[in-house]
Amino acid sequence: MAEAVQDPKLTAGEQLAAVLRERLAEEYGPGTEIEALLRLSGGASRETWSFDALKLDGTRQPLILKRDPMDRQVEKQYEGVPGGRLNVGRLVEGRLLQLAGEAGVPMPKVPFFLDKDERTTEGFFSHRLVGEALGRRIVRDDAYAAARPKLAYQVGHAAGRFHTIPLEILPAMRGLPAAEELLHYRAIMDSFHQPQAGFEYGFRWLQERLQLAGERYALCHGDFRNGNILVDQDGLIGVLDWESAHLGNPSSDLGWMCVRSWRYGYHDNIVGGFGDVAELLDGYEAGGGGRLDAEEIYFWQVFGTLRWGILCMILCFTHLDGEQRTVEYAGIGRRAAETEYDLLQLLD
Amino acid sequence: MPTDRPTAAELVEAVREFLADHVTPNVEGQLAFHTRVAINALAIVERTMADGGPMDAAELERLKDLLGQDGDLGEMNAALSRAIRSGAMDDQRGAVLDHLRKTAEDKIALANPKYLIQRG
Known part of the structure; x- marks a missing residue:
């Protein structure tokens, strides 16, 4: 699989919006629109995006996408160190949110995932709840x-x-x-x-x-x-x-x-x-x-x-x-x- | 170091005031955050220039007493670290801990004085 690359003719948001329209069409039906796409600050080593999916029946689903960074951030590797690097990938992370929710932990729902291709890194979607994390x-x-x-x-x-x-x-x-x-x-x-x-x-x-x-x-x-x-x-x-x-x-x-x-x-x-x-x-x-x-x-x-x-x-x-x-x-x-x-x- | 004014400390102070009074009001988001970090960093430099010398001297005296040897601050801290790690200081834990706490309080007084917990 080729690495995901940013098309220089598009902004990061434009390229992602195209990916999202295709992916959400699979889940919510063709014609699903993306609105209010915004990259959230915080978490330099991951990309977190907020947006609304506007379905054809007029209902709106506020969502979060968390994916690996497109611009490969430099992270210290520590490959020779016992334990090495400790982070899980985004697909495992999303699955853990689901499992925690099923176990009775208050959790935002994780309805589906984003596979990596030549335009995007991998990630997972979650319902966007109204609350405070700071x-x-x-x-x-x-x-x-x-x-x-x-x-x-x-x-x-x-x-x-x-x-x-x-x-x-x-x-x-x-x-x-x-x-x-x-x-x-x-x-x-x-x-x-x-x-x-x-x-x-x-x-x-x-x-x-x-x-x-x-x-x-x-x-x-x-x-x-x-x-x-x-x-x-x-x-x-x-x-x-x-x-x-x-x-x-x-x-x-x-x-x-x-x-x-x-x-x-x-x-x-x-x-x-x-x-x-x-x-x-x-x-x-x-x-x-x-x-x-x-x-x-x-x-x-x-x-x-x-x-x-x-x-x-x-x-x-x-x-x-x-x-x-x-x-x-x-x-x-x-x-x-x-x-x-x-x-x-x-x-x- | 030249003793002419502005002193090095006064130059750092001037840059910190410039950032706080003229940059901060005109930036937002990530740049505002990094400006705040930069202001804090300069304040650490100012406190270190004002108070760091006597703190280093006191730390070095304590290390000489504790280790029974002489050297510069870097060598002495390396020696203390090795001695703690090997267990050679295990029979003087109280004295080691007193020294480390005093040293850590001094570091905090320079890095972030608000962080010190006042004990009554």
């Missing part, structure tokens, strides 16, 4: 005041649902046991050749407590945080961005939700800036995930804090190594100092 607004805006007290329980409940999806019905995905994941980030950090004693202390702390990681194995979202959830005034309506999904320890998702970097200033609300760990664990149990040990979540909160620090450094070195020069990535490098500070507050 973490800062979710923790601050008056519109979500009634939702906030419910959210820690609801995200726990959602995780309890998708963590108990039977492994045999999942698409093929990378498995990543805790010890291997630790080695993965260890190797990435070593690749920077920049001694960071605070992170070293974190690695040692985690290495000595690996038995706290737990032994369960399940579908992990991989980036389950405030910022990847969709919320309306009544609470959780979607869990988004499954591209880091893998098989691993389910507590890793809950610990990641507790990392301070997504509390947006509300640092006393450990869970996403909106709730506490007891509510998270109650929701998780009610969702069918069983009763989890708070000490295990704490281990993964520490792990997550270290992981986010290293992810910040990956972006920083993407800039420093000249792969993608941008002041944004240079600035993100300094955010590693915030995670080092958080990490050292958590450790003993």
Whole structure:
């Protein structure tokens, strides 16, 4: 199959609109029109487009398309690193949204997919819901005041649902046991050749407590945080961005939700800036995930804090190594100092 | 470094003020976001020029006490990192953690002072 290329005579939007008209004709019937096609910002390594499908009977279906980037963004490969790259493809990601929805997680419907050809990369469509995904607004805006007290329980409940999806019905995905994941980030950090004693202390702390990681194995979202959830005034309506999904320890998702970097200033609300760990664990149990040990979540909160620090450094070195020069990535490098500070507050 | 005015710090300050007062009001979207990032980066440089020297000196003194050796800041941090990794510092965890926390607080004071949690 030839790689998808952008026709220089068309804008990216024009070329995509032609692809969409053909694809939606197959689903909704010939003559289906595309309106209000707009590329959404955020997520530099994926393209996300918003548009309405206007069917011949006059009804309108608001949709989102998430596809791989047409302009091949440079991403650090880490092929020699244990665990390698962790992302799933768009077809698997879309399938996971469907499976989570079928398991009872509040999710936007994924009605169909987009195969790659010479004009487009592959992707999946989802119904566009009216809600807020920006973490800062979710923790601050008056519109979500009634939702906030419910959210820690609801995200726990959602995780309890998708963590108990039977492994045999999942698409093929990378498995990543805790010890291997630790080695993965260890190797990435070593690749920077920049001694960071605070992170070293974190690695040692985690290495000595690996038995706290737990032994369960399940579908992990991989980036389950405030910022990847969709919320309306009544609470959780979607869990988004499954591209880091893998098989691993389910507590890793809950610990990641507790990392301070997504509390947006509300640092006393450990869970996403909106709730506490007891509510998270109650929701998780009610969702069918069983009763989890708070000490295990704490281990993964520490792990997550270290992981986010290293992810910040990956972006920083993407800039420093000249792969993608941008002041944004240079600035993100300094955010590693915030995670080092958080990490050292958590450790003993 | 020349001591003539404008000093290097005053030049950085002037660029930051230019971005904030004259660029920010006239840009939007991605460019507004990157302008904000650039302003933050220059503020980090200003704080580092003002306060970084004494912080480095204090960090180096703590590292000498902890490791019982001498060297520049880069060498000493590399030595501490190796020692933590090998387990050689396991019997001095309290002292290591005190040092690392102090160092991290200094880094935050430069990178993003609002991030510090005040403990009473």
